[in-house]
Amino acid sequence: MNINRKQAPEFKAIDHITLLQPEHTKLSNGCNIYCLNSGDAELVRIEWIFNNLRFNPSKPLLNVATNSMLSEGTANMTAAQIADTIDFYGAFLQAEYGYDTSEVTLFSLNKHLSNTLPIIKDILTNSIFPERELETYVRNQQQKLQVSLQKNDIIARRNFNKAIYGDTIYGFAAKADDFKKLNNDDLLAHYKQMYQPSNCTIIIAGKIEKETLDLLKSTFDKSWDNTGQTIDTTQPQIKSATEHFYFTEKPDALQSAIRMGRPLINRTHPDFPAVQVLNTVLGGYFGSRLMANIREDKGYTYGIGSGMSSMKNSGALFIATEVGAEVCKAAVAEIEKEINKLRTELIPEEELALVKNYLLGSLLGSLENVFSHADKFKTLYFAGLSYEYYDRYTEVVKNITPEDLIDLANKYLNFDNFYKVIVGKY
Known part of the structure; x- marks a missing residue:
């Protein structure tokens, strides 16, 4: 078979992802x-x-x-x-x-x-x-x-x-x-x-x-007995602080650590897959807006990213980076600017297509062996979700629009509601 090495392989969209079920x-x-x-x-x-x-x-x-x-x-x-x-x-x-x-x-x-x-x-x-x-x-x-x-x-x-x-x-x-x-x-x-x-x-x-x-x-089985003691796995109710800004001064710091974000929905919420798309645009992969602005354009940091955590009783969206101490305030201003752009400007279709391909490719690429499939099951099981979650996730990623994302940004990304933590100089 002769391969034309001057021609790129045909692009194929990911339609459906099949997971092993236990x-x-x-x-x-x-x-x-x-x-x-x-x-x-x-x-x-x-x-x-x-x-x-x-x-x-x-x-x-x-x-x-x-x-x-x-x-x-x-x-x-x-x-x-x-x-x-x-x-x-x-x-x-x-x-x-x-x-x-x-x-x-x-x-x-x-x-x-x-x-x-x-x-x-x-x-x-x-x-x-x-x-x-x-x-x-x-x-x-x-x-x-x-x-x-x-x-x-x-x-x-x-x-x-x-x-x-x-x-x-x-x-x-x-x-x-x-x-x-x-x-x-x-x-x-x-x-x-x-x-x-x-x-x-x-x-x-x-x-x-x-x-x-x-x-x-x-x-x-039979030789492993319960002790009869009550197993209390409930957890105290979460009460977030009223103060939203925390600064720990380090006068000799060459770099300042910035961490900001807010309590958020966890994986059980219907909006979770769509907000994952929004987070990826913001700071969830190497080509994200935070990386393009604060690392590539401004040179304030070696790396910056945003992420979403999902626990049994809570979740959060967070942005984390370390920047030169002298540009800390400027970096915070640029982060705010990128968040506000997501709330006011539609994401271009070309950028959104790239993010969609990245997310679906990452999911497919993460299923490299049976242990990876077990990890996916474990995520669902302890969240109380069925395999329908990944079908819905795939559909949301494939079909989400710039209009959907600007609505989500206004719902979840109000910078005034973010908790801002800085350690170093500001």
Whole structure:
């Protein structure tokens, strides 16, 4: 076949995106299992996902500390033994904490699951949070915090979250003394309440044979019991601050960190996909208006972007950058100008077409393997959404008009309602 290399490949619009959908099983102890079976490699990724308990301002680090220390020792194995055994079987184990959920993830070859699954079972039923490891955890986290608080962008993010989310898990910013409040008794009590099968969703993705699923079920069904303790996963009501401007002066700063935005809808709101398009135009990709103006034209920064966060109980739109301290005020003025243009001028069709292709291409490109499909399912599942969401998302992106976007900009992008946080010079 002869290829004409002087002719560009034919452009084809993305019409429909097909997602793998899982099979569901519910164990007798209340644990839900979702299986996404695909791929040739004899490998699976298994995630044990737990809803976080209600945020307690008097003991604010219990969710994150408990999850982080799950593999630091059980009644049967030390932290070193756990790590060595996982390594011996060529597996990978990690614990990840999120605002709404905490999870334990295992990557393992199918043939070694009979050796690796019992370790996870031990972690989820017999962790003891040894005093020595707890002291090390506290010391390490305090040191990391001390380093982080030297960075203007970290301070700006903490101040921004506190302003828009208030005294909730989303707005909490740890202090060194918070780590000193951690103790073994509280961690154990939190662990026994939260890490119960009725509060667990297992998502397994990869090459799943009958033997694999049977082994998973037998390991985590009848021998994993609920403790009977009430699982409170409700969260305090969010109350945003009344003050909208926060400035932390750093007289010697060469750069100023800027973070601004506002509380917003989350993924469950009908407007969410359309606002994602609007956000992308503003600052959601390299060719965005904020990048074109503040980086490419003005040279105030190496990078600037906007984003949307969607949590279970809230959401936000935010703009973040670091600029030369002497041009901070000018950069803020340019950000305001770009936002106001979206509210007063129709987006050109050519620019909008580029953004549409970028968004649909990004969604398609993100589905590179079965684990990516599992991640998409996880996003839907914990938001309480069905697969219809991605069909609707695709349709919205394809069909949205400049008129729709100017209406959305006036609905959601009033700069006077933005929270503005600056750390450095202004």
